[in-house]
Amino acid sequence: GTVSLNDKYLNQFIEKDEVIAVQDFVKAAHRKIHEKSGAGAEYLGWLDWATQLDKDEVSRIEETAQKLRREAEVLIVIGIGGSYLGAKAVQDLLCPSFGLNKMEVIYAGQNLSGRYMEELLSFIEGKEVALNVISKSGTTTEPAIAFRVLRAWMYEKYGEQAAERIIVTTDKTEGALRKAADATGYTSFEIPPDIGGRYSVLTAVGLLPLAVAGVDIRALVDGAAQAEKDLASEDLFENAAYLYAAYRQILNARGYSIEVLASFEPAMSGINEWWKQLFGESEGKQGKGIFPASVIYSTDLHSLGQYLQNGRRTLFETMISFKEEQYQSRIPFDQENGDGLNYLADKTLHEVNQQAMNATALAHVEGGVPVVTIEVERVDAFHTGYLIYFFLKACAMSAYLSGVNPFDQPGVELYKQNMFELLGKPGYEKKI
Ligand code: PA5
8 A cells, every 4th residue: 555564573573462452442542533532632633634624725825835935045934843843854855855955945943042043044144035933822932032033134134025925824813923913914824723733734834834845735635635544444454553553552561662763764854853753742641652763774773773783672663664666876887896896786776775674674673673664655745645644643543542642742831831930931930
């Protein structure tokens, strides 16, 4: 299929009976998701979003993106967590590396680094710029600060015309950003109230920046819609997302409490980050959760690879494999053969990379690391949308299997509270 699970390296770690034993729990969790009866049920809007999505809204996003592409060279997306990781992930995977994209989409508001901001301001000097500020709550401090700085820069450069280059993506009625949009006439998009940040990449949160970056957002949504149909069964042997979730929890129960998402494609680094947020923020609560980590191979075979092979045996690995050979870069024949590589002459890098993956999986399994492989047919917008939905659904299932609410993030609040106290925000009396 489009995205499928290959468990040939798992067989020596998990018996089929163990999987059958969790089927009833999977069915119960499936009902929580589909009947909206579990904890956090008010955040299940993502479940059928791709098939319900209003095509007029997609057109409005595309038109806005076209306008921005005509008028600007750089789009700065301001957001943090679920308000930027999805767009960045898909952009990293689908857009060319090495600055080959004509329209630059860059990010701000995901850190408080003065250096980052100063270098960003130097970079945009003399360029035509647009802003897309994204915050569901409209009150998150990091993006609010970045927006204040960059908005001042925009008004300095464009005067009142700046308003036409600022796009707001936020809640329909709530928050400071909605007020700003209403007061200034900024073009705005809505984040549905029933879709949380880390589940929002297929809403305007991800779609607008991605359309500006040149991604085929309709294909992305279509891929998710296909996954929605394919991953609707309550039977975990007919639902790859549920099977993946079940494997994770079976392994976790056995003390494999760290999952390493491994990819042999460097363009996957953004998806790694998005995936870590999705699973980390959804499952890491009540003293539970699988710690999500990630690697990019071959790079990390010469780094964390040593730990994977011989370190503490508390981790399992999920490898992502892209099956189709889309790029034909070949290793040339060399008369001298000084490097001894003629045995590889005429092979594509893809072929060699695939063997690097098989070799790594075999080595890690031998070293005691359970390995599960997610096979993706090819890299394009459709398959990326499919893969995103696969993970969203697997994450909801996995969190319910472990008995936590997949959709809240109570633990993100304490640092904010402390920061406000330390910075003297009005209304926050000092505890520290
Ligand atoms: O997944 C989540 O809900 C969070 O990571 C939020 O996306 C993040 O905290 C940013 O929130 P907001 O969009 O309200 O600024």
